[in-house]
Amino acid sequence: MSDGGRSSVSAAERRMWTTWVRERAVSSLPPDKLLPDRQPSYVSSWIYVFGVTTIAALVVVVVSGMILGLAGPAWWHTSSLGRFFNGIHLWGVELFFFAMVVHLWGKFFMGAWRGGRGRTWVTGAIAFLVAIGAAFTGYLSQQNFDSQWIASEGKDGLNSVGIGAFFNVSNFGQMYTFHVILLPLAVSALVVWHVLLVRRHGVVPPYPAKGQER
Amino acid sequence: MNGGPDPSAPWSGPFIRYDLVKELAVALGVVALLAVVLTVLFSSPDDPPTTIQSWARADPSDFVATSVTELAGTSEVAEYGPPYTHTPEATQKIGPLDLQSTPGVRIPIDTEKDFVLEPLRTIPGTPRLQLAIHTWEAAPARVREGWIAAYEEALERARFPGQQAVLVPGGRYGPVATMMVSLLADAQSGGLDGTLLTEDHRFYQTNYTKPLLFLSGGEYFEGRAEGQHLLGTQWGMMNETGSYPGQVWLWLYTFWYQIEPFLESPNADALIFALMGILSLAFVCIPFIPGLRTLPRHLRLYRVIWRDHYREVES
Numbered sequence: 001m002s003d004g005g006r007s008s009v010s011a012a013e014r015r016m017w018t019t020w021v022r023e024r025a026v027s028s029l030p031p032d033k034l035l036p037d038r039q040p041s042y043v044s045s046w047i048y049v050f051g052v053t054t055i056a057a058l059v060v061v062v063v064s065g066m067i068l069g070l071a072g073p074a075w076w077h078t079s080s081l082g083r084f085f086n087g088i089h090l091w092g093v094e095l096f097f098f099a100m101v102v103h104l105w106g107k108f109f110m111g112a113w114r115g116g117r118g119r120t121w122v123t124g125a126i127a128f129l130v131a132i133g134a135a136f137t138g139y140l141s142q143q144n145f146d147s148q149w150i151a152s153e154g155k156d157g158l159n160s161v162g163i164g165a166f167f168n169v170s171n172f173g174q175m176y177t178f179h180v181i182l183l184p185l186a187v188s189a190l191v192v193w194h195v196l197l198v199r200r201h202g203v204v205p206p207y208p209a210k211g212q213e214r
Numbered sequence: 215m216n217g218g219p220d221p222s223a224p225w226s227g228p229f230i231r232y233d234l235v236k237e238l239a240v241a242l243g244v245v246a247l248l249a250v251v252l253t254v255l256f257s258s259p260d261d262p263p264t265t266i267q268s269w270a271r272a273d274p275s276d277f278v279a280t281s282v283t284e285l286a287g288t289s290e291v292a293e294y295g296p297p298y299t300h301t302p303e304a305t306q307k308i309g310p311l312d313l314q315s316t317p318g319v320r321i322p323i324d325t326e327k328d329f330v331l332e333p334l335r336t337i338p339g340t341p342r343l344q345l346a347i348h349t350w351e352a353a354p355a356r357v358r359e360g361w362i363a364a365y366e367e368a369l370e371r372a373r374f375p376g377q378q379a380v381l382v383p384g385g386r387y388g389p390v391a392t393m394m395v396s397l398l399a400d401a402q403s404g405g406l407d408g409t410l411l412t413e414d415h416r417f418y419q420t421n422y423t424k425p426l427l428f429l430s431g432g433e434y435f436e437g438r439a440e441g442q443h444l445l446g447t448q449w450g451m452m453n454e455t456g457s458y459p460g461q462v463w464l465w466l467y468t469f470w471y472q473i474e475p476f477l478e479s480p481n482a483d484a485l486i487f488a489l490m491g492i493l494s495l496a497f498v499c500i501p502f503i504p505g506l507r508t509l510p511r512h513l514r515l516y517r518v519i520w521r522d523h524y525r526e527v528e529s
Contacts, residue, residue, distance in 0.1 A: 039232035040225040042523040049241070052234075056241035060249055077260060086260075087253030090458075094252075095245055097463050109515040111508075113501030115221030125498040132463055139461060145261040146455050149439045151422075152430040153446060160306040160483035165297035165317035170427070173420025205221050206520040207511055209527040 034199050042206050047106035050099045051198075057096035058191060062184060064089040069180050073143055073172075093135055100128055112204045120197040127190035134183035140175040261442070261455040264435055266410065266425055270401035273434040274374045277401060278394050280432040282369070284325040285350075285393070286362040291325055291427045298323040298427070306484035313484065321423060329428050333409040334396055343396045346389030353388065361388035378402065446471045466490070 013019050067085045068076060076082035104124065113121040139150050151169040158164035168174055270277040283289035295304030297320045305314035334347055350358065368382040375381065380398055382391055400406045410425040429435045436445070444450035451468045454460030467490050476482040500506050510516060517524055 035234065037231060037233065038229040041228040041230050041526075042520055043232060044230065044522055045519050047519050049237075052237050052241045053245060056238060056245040059242055060246050064249075083257060083260070084253060087256070087258040088246075088249045090258045091249040091252040091256075092245070094459055094462075095248060099245075101463065106519065108500070109510050109513060110519055111510040111516065113507065115223075117221075118501035121501050122498055125500075129494055129498070132461075135461060135463070142260075143263065144259075144455075145263050145438065145442075146259065146444075146460075148263050148426060148429065148435075149442075149444050150451070151426055152435070152439075153444075153451060157483045157487050159294075159297060160314050160481075161308075161487045162296075162313040162316045165320040168321060168421070168423060170423040171421045176420075201222075202225065205225060206523050207516050209524050211528070 050103035053099040137179035
């Protein structure tokens with residue numbers, strides 16, 4: 001093929017959506033930025049553990065939830081194995097929120113949105129709020145007295161602002177769909193977006209030390 | 215201005231080796247192990263649900279008293295307002311804003327028909343009961359109110375032999391006594407659970423709105439929740455049955471229900487929902503709110519977090 005042929009192919013390639021996405025992805029997050037093996041020297045505090053712990057707990061919650069869902073929502077009431085995985089799911093959720101809250105407070109005290117990292121905070125904060133919804137629908141999907149009572153009490157708050165007309169906490173089918181598909185997908189997508197933003201912008205540096213302040 | 219080095223500039227100081235993948239793998243192992251240990255030690259709570267049958271058997275007096283209000287259309291559910299009923303002036307408001315009415319009645323509930331008359335119609339081989347239903351439907355509203363008032367008064371002196379029937383002294387109850395005896399029997403047999411769940415004669419069902427609303431009208435259901443410290447005034451939204459941690463992350467939402475002006479407000483749910491909406495939005499937008507976004511700099515807790523860094527830089 002001649003040079004002229006190559007340049008015409010190259011121009012055509014540049015117009016391809018696939019090429020555009022690949023080039024944007026690689027320029028925004030080259031491999032050594034996406035999975036770096038070095039970090040600035042200030043990344044040496046226990047507080048950094050809680051971000052990755054939140055992700056680890058999310059994995060435990062999602063995997064135990066998938067196992068629970070395999071035999072249907074009533075399985076764990078009649079099977080000791082099901083009860084075991086329900087325990088893993090419950091404690092995984094408690095650990096997830098514990099780690100996430102410590103992570104959030106840590107990032108607040110670090111002013112982690114500085115240096116163009118506003119979207120990183122926003123995606124993390126929205127992930128926290130959506131995770132609350134995911135947990136809420138989980139409690140509604142337990143099919144026990146706790147679910148009944150939470151539905152009975154929760155409906156008043158949602159009805160009072162018109163949401164209950166569309167998001168009916170007494171409709172098990174609707175709540176279960178939100179819990180096992182829609183909200184886990186939303187939380188996972190937000191967490192992935194959040195992590196990619198962290199990788200792109202890097203870990204926020206410390207506030208200026210004494211003598212560095214202007 | 216923050217002052218000092220630009221936080222958006224690439225780090226020009228020293229770097230350390232940091233194995234992100236190994237860190238995630240170790241965290242995954244530790245969290246999974248912790249979850250297993252906690253499960254082995256504490257398992258998870260599973261209090262069986264209340265059914266219409268278990269309610270009617272455990273507390274027939276409460277069941278019948280509730281059912282009469284559902285028949286009369288005077289129960290909490292019957293007068294709830296949107297999304298269940300068209301009851302005027304029943305909605306919660308945020309100042310002049312009535313969001314509860316905006317979607318309209320999208321989940322219509324007619325307690326007289328849905329909770330009492332239709333279930334009674336499904337009971338086969340009961341000509342006396344069917345005549346009682348016909349008499350009730352044919353009677354003017356004033357007459358019905360008289361029957362209901364007389365029956366509710368008589369219920370205070372009612373007997374429930376063996377917790378299996380309701381016997382009231384003779385009186386002018388019209389068809390109400392016959393209907394209540396049959397409804398209690400239907401509930402105790404478990405038939406009412408199925409009837410309330412069945413919509414439009416469909417086989418598969420997943421919507422528990424009717425039985426849950428019926429249950430929530432009785433004192434038995436609430437009494438059980440109170441025993442498990444689940445009421446709103448007991449920080450119930452963040453509690454779980456037994457001694458297990460529940461949705462503890464809802465502590466702030468639950469907190470407002472414990473204090474004035476929300477404690478006694480008829481609009482408490484709407485006001486607290488709006489307040490939490492505003493606080494949540496502020497939480498998400500912290501990086502863009504003057505004063506709040508610079509607060510951590512003044513709190514100086516970052517010096518504890520990055521103490522190694524400052525020790526090195528400032529020494």
